[in-house]
Amino acid sequence: MAKPTILIVDDEADLVELVSLTLARMNLATESAGDLASARRIMGERRFDLCLADMRLPDGDGLDLVAWIQQHQPSLPVAVISAHGNVESAVRALKLGAFDFVTKPLDLGVLRRLVAVAIRLGDSSGAGETTRLGPQLLGASQAMGELRALIARVARSQAPVHISGESGTGKELVARLIHAGGARRDGPFVAVNCGAIPTELMESELFGHKRGSFTGAVSDKRGLVQSAEGGTLFLDEVADLPLHMQVKLLRVIQEKSVRPIGEQREQPIDVRVLSATHKSLAALVASGRFREDLYYRINVIEIRVPALREHAGDIPELAATMLRRLGRRLGNEAPALGPEALSALGAYGFPGNVRELENILERALTLSTSEHISVGDLQLREGAGAAAGAAAAPGGAALGDQLENIERDAIIKALEQTRYNKTAAARLLGMTFRALRYKVKKLGIE
Ligand SMILES: Nc1ncnc2c1ncn2[C@@H]1O[C@H](COP(=O)(O)OP(=O)(O)OP(=O)(O)O)[C@@H](O)[C@H]1O
Ligand SMILES: [Mg+2]
Structure with a gap:
C-alpha cells in the first residue's frame, strides 16, 4: 500500500521543512504548496489523505481553502495552522469544516497526534462503520434523519460540539454516537457530570493533582480529563461548571494543555471535548455565570436535540x-x-x-x-x-424517586405480611406475580 500523503500549504520554507521531516519519521509522505492557487491545482491532480494549511497565505486566507475543500473534496480532512493567540480564526476554520487546528509555534507532539487522528479518519470511512454494534438513534422522522446526518458529519471533525436539548431527549446518546462514529472510537469515552461533583473536589477530579499538593493528596492522581487522552471528554451539564474551572477547561480546548494541581508545568493533552446541558448557555453568559470565551469555544458546532x-x-x-x-x-x-x-x-x-x-x-x-x-x-x-x-x-426525577420509595415500602410491607410468599404478596398488592418479581428486582429489595 502507498504511504498516506499529506499536503502542506504554507509559504514559510522553514515550517514546511519541519513538518515534512516530522511526518517522514511517521512514515508518511508529504507534498507542499506555497499558496492557495497551487494548492488547488495540486489537489485537482492527485488525492491526499490530509491537508495542513496555514491561515495566512500570500494570495489569500487559509479559511478560503477550508471552504474550497468542503465544496470540492469534502472527504479530505483539512487542519489549519494558526498563529498563536489567534484562536478566533481557528474557531472559524472549525465552523467551516476543518477537522482540527494547531497553533504556532508548532508543538511537534501535538502535530503528530493530530496527523495520526486524521490518518485514522481516512481509514475508517466506509466499510466497518455500520457493522459495529452499539446504541442507535432510533426514529424514521425527518428530525431524527437530520440528526443522524449531522452526527455523521461532526464525527469526522475534532471540533468541540455542544449538544443542547431538554432533559431526556438523548443528548448523551448523541455524544456517544459522535465518539463512536469518529477517529477516536478506539480511545476512551469519558462522561463527566459537572453537576454531580462537589465544587471543592472538582479541580482535582477533573484535572488531577500531584502528591502532597494539598492535605490529603497522598499520591499523584490523574484527572478525568487526562483519562480521556486519545479519546473524547463528554462534559455533561457543563453549565454547572464553576467559573474558575471554566478557565482551566478553556486551556484544554485552546492550548491543548492541562496543569494538575501542584504541578509546575502544563502537560499536553489530546482530547476532543463534547458538552451538553439542558440549560440555556447563552442566558448564563448574559448573566455572567458562564464565560463568554469558553461559550464560543465549546459551542463551535451546536447540535440541538429535538424534544x-x-x-x-x-x-x-x-x-x-x-x-x-x-x-x-x-x-x-x-x-x-x-x-x-x-x-x-x-x-x-x-x-x-x-x-x-x-x-x-x-x-x-x-x-x-x-x-x-x-x-x-x-x-x-x-x-x-x-x-x-x-x-x-x-422535577420528574424527584417525583420518580418518591414513587419508588412508596412502592418499595408497600412491597416490603406486603412481603412481611405474607412471610415472604411472593404469590400471596402479589395478590395482596393487586399485581401479577411477574410484576412483583420484576419490581423486587428493580427496586433492589432483598
Ligand atoms: N432517538 C432515540 N433512539 C433511541 N433511544 C433514544 C433516543 N433518544 C433518546 N434515547 C434514549 O433515551 C434515554 C435518555 O437519553 P439520554 O440519557 O441520552 O438523554 P439526555 O438528554 O442526556 O438526558 P438528561 O438531560 O436527563 O441527561 C436513553 O436511554 C437513550 O438511549
Ligand atoms: Mg444526560
Whole structure:
C-alpha cells in the first residue's frame, strides 16, 4: 500500500521543512504548496489523505481553502495552522469544516497526534462503520434523519460540539454516537457530570493533582480529563461548571494543555471535548455565570436535540423497540401496546422526553396483566398533553424517586405480611406475580 500523503500549504520554507521531516519519521509522505492557487491545482491532480494549511497565505486566507475543500473534496480532512493567540480564526476554520487546528509555534507532539487522528479518519470511512454494534438513534422522522446526518458529519471533525436539548431527549446518546462514529472510537469515552461533583473536589477530579499538593493528596492522581487522552471528554451539564474551572477547561480546548494541581508545568493533552446541558448557555453568559470565551469555544458546532413531542411520529417505533429490550432484560416476552395506549402516547406531551417514555413503558410492563398494555397501565400524567408538554417543569426525577420509595415500602410491607410468599404478596398488592418479581428486582429489595 502507498504511504498516506499529506499536503502542506504554507509559504514559510522553514515550517514546511519541519513538518515534512516530522511526518517522514511517521512514515508518511508529504507534498507542499506555497499558496492557495497551487494548492488547488495540486489537489485537482492527485488525492491526499490530509491537508495542513496555514491561515495566512500570500494570495489569500487559509479559511478560503477550508471552504474550497468542503465544496470540492469534502472527504479530505483539512487542519489549519494558526498563529498563536489567534484562536478566533481557528474557531472559524472549525465552523467551516476543518477537522482540527494547531497553533504556532508548532508543538511537534501535538502535530503528530493530530496527523495520526486524521490518518485514522481516512481509514475508517466506509466499510466497518455500520457493522459495529452499539446504541442507535432510533426514529424514521425527518428530525431524527437530520440528526443522524449531522452526527455523521461532526464525527469526522475534532471540533468541540455542544449538544443542547431538554432533559431526556438523548443528548448523551448523541455524544456517544459522535465518539463512536469518529477517529477516536478506539480511545476512551469519558462522561463527566459537572453537576454531580462537589465544587471543592472538582479541580482535582477533573484535572488531577500531584502528591502532597494539598492535605490529603497522598499520591499523584490523574484527572478525568487526562483519562480521556486519545479519546473524547463528554462534559455533561457543563453549565454547572464553576467559573474558575471554566478557565482551566478553556486551556484544554485552546492550548491543548492541562496543569494538575501542584504541578509546575502544563502537560499536553489530546482530547476532543463534547458538552451538553439542558440549560440555556447563552442566558448564563448574559448573566455572567458562564464565560463568554469558553461559550464560543465549546459551542463551535451546536447540535440541538429535538424534544420527543417534536418528533412524535417516532413514538410507536421507539416504544416497540424499548418494550422488546425490556422484555429481553426480564427474560420473558413483553406485552405489546394496545391501540388506545398507542394513541394516548401519541397525544401525550412527554415533558421528560424519551427517558420518560422508557420509564412509562417500564412501569406499564409491571402493571400490565394481559398481553396488551392498556391506557390505564401507562398512567400518563394529567395535564401533560401535547400542548402542556412544552411548559411542564422538570422535577420528574424527584417525583420518580418518591414513587419508588412508596412502592418499595408497600412491597416490603406486603412481603412481611405474607412471610415472604411472593404469590400471596402479589395478590395482596393487586399485581401479577411477574410484576412483583420484576419490581423486587428493580427496586433492589432483598
Ligand atoms: N432517538 C432515540 N433512539 C433511541 N433511544 C433514544 C433516543 N433518544 C433518546 N434515547 C434514549 O433515551 C434515554 C435518555 O437519553 P439520554 O440519557 O441520552 O438523554 P439526555 O438528554 O442526556 O438526558 P438528561 O438531560 O436527563 O441527561 C436513553 O436511554 C437513550 O438511549
Ligand atoms: Mg444526560
